[in-house]
Amino acid sequence: MARFWLKFTAGLLCLVVALELAFRLLPVSTATLTGYYIDADLLTYPPGHSWKVATGWDLRNAQRLQANSHGFASHREFESNPNAVALIGDSYVEASMLAAQDRPGAQLERQLGGRAVFPLGTPGTALLDYAQRIRYASERFGVKDFVVLMEAGDARQSLCGSGNVVSRCLDAKTLQATVERQAAPSTAKRWLRHSALAQYINSQLKFRPEAFWRSVWTRQTPELQAAKPDDLDRATVRQADVERSRQVIDAVLDRFFSEIAPYAKGRLVIAVDGSRGVEPTPPSDGQFERAYLIASLRERGATVVDLESIFRKHALASGRSLEVGPYDAHLNAIGVGLAMQASTSALLHP
Secondary structure, eight states, X not given: OHHHHHHHHHHHHHHHHXXXXXXXXXXXXXXXXXXXXXXXXXXBOOTTOEEEEEETTTTEEEEEEEBOTTSOBOSSOOOOOTTOEEEEESHHHHOTTSOGGGSHHHHHHHHTTTOOEEEEEOTTOOHHHHHHHHHHHHHHHOOOEEEEEEOGGGTGGGBTTSSOOSSEEEOTTTOOEEEOOOOOOOHHHHHHTTOHHHHIIIIISOOOHHHHHHHHHOOOXXXXXXXXXXXXXHHHHHHHHHHHHHHHHHHHHXXXXXXXXXXXXXXXXXXXXXXXXXXXXXXXXXXXXHHHHHHHHHHTTOEEEEHHHHHHHHHHHOOOOOEEETTEEEEOHHHHHHHHHHHHHHHHOO
């Protein structure tokens, strides 16, 4: 029996080594090594870091990215330039699944006739984190004009504990401002970041051991499920949700505009993502929240580009999708082009 287990272990080890070597030859996503390298409130890559990204088990949209000296994936270096435009956002700005020339920063720069654009995109972040990048671009490079590419959920994701915060956030109960930074990775995680096999399992297959074990040892029985409210209760709950949405958006926007006030000295254009279909999105709590967000941004003086109406116009005239694919709702090169064209118009023609 001991001999069998010895052979089994040796065979398994050989398989793991063979898979590791094979995946190192393929465009598997490599470690991004994100951290607080250049500023206590900014999550960036190590300056000069090079890494690969790909989507799914079959490694679609493989790209190689390079961080500039300030830790952002960018087609250009950042330098002191009051005439530059800072493009702020999350993974929609970084757009790692697109070729370099199709990403928002490069497309906006072409739309502006070569005026320098500094793309400061950090995946998985929210609106109050954007304010810190506006502050950084102003202090370090003298930038006065800003374009923010945001999703409607970026305001709500500014609540602490949302999973989309790397610095500033509001307490989910009290709506008071606080700071929530990401913890440093464990020693085991730092080691696994350098394994192509581990990266394939984590980044391409999205396998999460903790979620797997929870599903194995946890089951939801009918008696544990919450009872459905009757129509009257449902209406009461919905009204409470609507009021809470307003409170959250107002609190986040008040904080956002107070933090950027010393830095956004020129034009502030905020492009808000939306549905990409032909038909208007049916009324829902999410649509209400988006409409309230846009109205509130305008009330506070921002120039807002409602991308949903622009995308709908495109859908009526063309059958071409604006998304990377059915597996990825990020904007493709066409969608990015429409968003940057509209942002350019708003920036140049108030």
